[in-house]
Amino acid sequence: MDDEELAGALADAVRGDSAAFASLWRAQQPALLRYLRVIVGESAEDVASETWLQTARALRGFTGTPTGFRVWLFTIARNRAIDERRKARRRPEEPRDLTERELPGSHPDVANEVIQRSETDWALSVIATLPKDQAEAVTLRVVAGLDVAQTAQVLGKRPGAVRIAAMRGLRRLAEHDEVRARRAESMPPIDLQSPRTEGV
Amino acid sequence: MPLWDALSNAMRMTRKRRIGPDQAERLLATGHDPAHPELDRLLAAATAPPRPHELAGLDAALAAFEEAGRTRRPAPARQRWRVLRPLAAAAATAAVLVGGVAVAAEIGYLPGTDRPAAHEQLGSRAAPPSTAESGHGTASAPAGTVEPTHSLPVTPGGTAIERLCRGWDDRRHKGRPMKPDDLRELAAAAGGEDRIAAFCAPRLRPPGNGQAPPNSPPSATHPSPTLADDGDDDDQGEDGDEQAAARNKKKKKEDE
Structure with a gap:
């Protein structure tokens, strides 16, 4: 998705278009998840969905460029990750294993x-x-x-x-x-x- | 330039040669730098196309997005004010020119300006928490009563107007002028500056309650948790991010 497409999807999503929101999600989620994987390890999925919940709730009030949107999204993600790390610090230590949950599914390839x-x-x-x-x-x-x-x-x-x-x-x-x-x-x-x- | 080639070959063989700013920028922007092929594989893997499990979870996000759209419906009330505002301002001017309305403002009532009780009713939905709490301490949620929740929808127009009225009343008692923006908004809502007294009179009385001190704090109308606390477990909501960002900024020194 190039910036122009992103701008279109963003404008439509701000107006409340679900399909546009879905395409924003598809364009950003993989990178978001990988960023979170690096900074919160196996909590990445949870933090990513928290990030999107917050984004979904606030998006209709968003005013800004596509670039601004991505900065905003990753800032939200980072803040949720900071919260998550703060919580994790008070939990007993959990092993960090990136590969365990990544067992191959029944994918054709x-x-x-x-x-x-x-x-x-x-x-x-x-x-x-x-x-x-x-x-x-x-x-x-x-x-x-x-x-x-x-x-x-x-x-x-x-x-x-x-x-x-x-x-x-x-x-x-x-x-x-x-x-x-x-x-x-x-x-x-x-x-x-x-x-x-x-x-x- | 055989000498140059030899030199760069030699450099390529040297493991310890460091990545400079330009090479770093190239690696970061393109994922590839001829002088540092050792990072090709790593960076390519990090930016490989999305895998199916990386695209799971859209449904939940989409549901939240649609839910947010549904709960946002009250907004049009505001837009109506916006449309009506110029009309109201014009009406206010006319009223002032005609004169005599000041008297009505003095006595605090203008016939026909009483708004429908909708605002009161909607505003009163914020009240249950206090009455429920002051009622019976132990019977927290008896069957049949509605447990007041934080997510209780409060019409923005209702509470905003009440807040403005309270602010207006407060300032009036202290003999100070209101903030121009607030005054404009309130005047627009009331249909003119001179009608504010009549407009606000019913709103300054908490519903179902005789009378309240005019200076009663507006906090009662904010049942939602605010971001004042730094509680670790609390979701700070979107507004919290600015604060969090500010905190991080402070916390973070330029490291290394």
Whole structure:
């Protein structure tokens, strides 16, 4: 969904069009879920649905651009994630396992899917090992497709700080053992298509 | 430039070479940088097309969206005010020109300006919590009574008008002018500035109750939980996000 389509869907959704809301959801949910996967691990699904509930309730009062919408959405997600982490801190420690729930279902293309799943989940879990600010900066830039200024807005930081955090994150990722090990396997890069919206 | 090629080849072999700002930007924006192929696979995997389980949960979000549309219906009342406002303002001007209405305002009543009791009735729906609570402490929810909830719909027009009236009354007692915007809105609702007294008179009495002090705090009409508390478990609602964002901003120093 490019920015023009997003603008159309956004305007219709603000007017109350359910189909338009659904297409906004489809365009943003995968990236939202991956961002949350990095920052809250296995609570990502729960926090994502909380985020959408809040967005659904407030969307009719939204005034802003598509870019503003994405910043708004990810800001809501981040705040819900902060709440979630605060709650989790008071719960007994739970093991964080990204792969356990990702068992293959009865999808026709199971084999291919398993590879892709584990690959994406592996990538997200590696990014999640970064210091929090770096992980967030990298994920919002790469996965959510936000630019520096937008990322800075979501994180409540100055753009310069976001640039530095993201660069340090990449450096650290390049040094990561698993990244180097996988590179040693020298598999050709898989799908380069990205779920991020274009035009950013 | 064989020397340059050799040099860059050598650099490529060096594992420790660092990612600079430009390369970082390229990697972040495109997911690929020729000088740092080690990150290709990672970034490609992170941005791979959505998988089916990543597109589950639309129904719940959609249901919430549609539900929000249903509960938002009272809005038209407001729009009606907006349409009527210029008319009301014109009427107010005319009334002032004709004169004599000030007297009516003095005595607090103008025949024919009593609004239908709809506002009172709707406004009174906010009242049950207090009466229920002050009633019987132990019998919290006896069968047959309606448990007052936070989500009780309160017509925005009703409570807003009541609040304006209370503010107007309050200022009048203190001899201070109202905020121009509020005054305009109230005058529009009342059909003219000079009719405010008559318009507000029935609204300043809590329904079913004899009379209330004119300065009674407006908080009673806000049964919804506000975001004043920092309670961890509380969903702060959409408004809370600004505060949360502000808090984060404060909390977060430029790190590393």
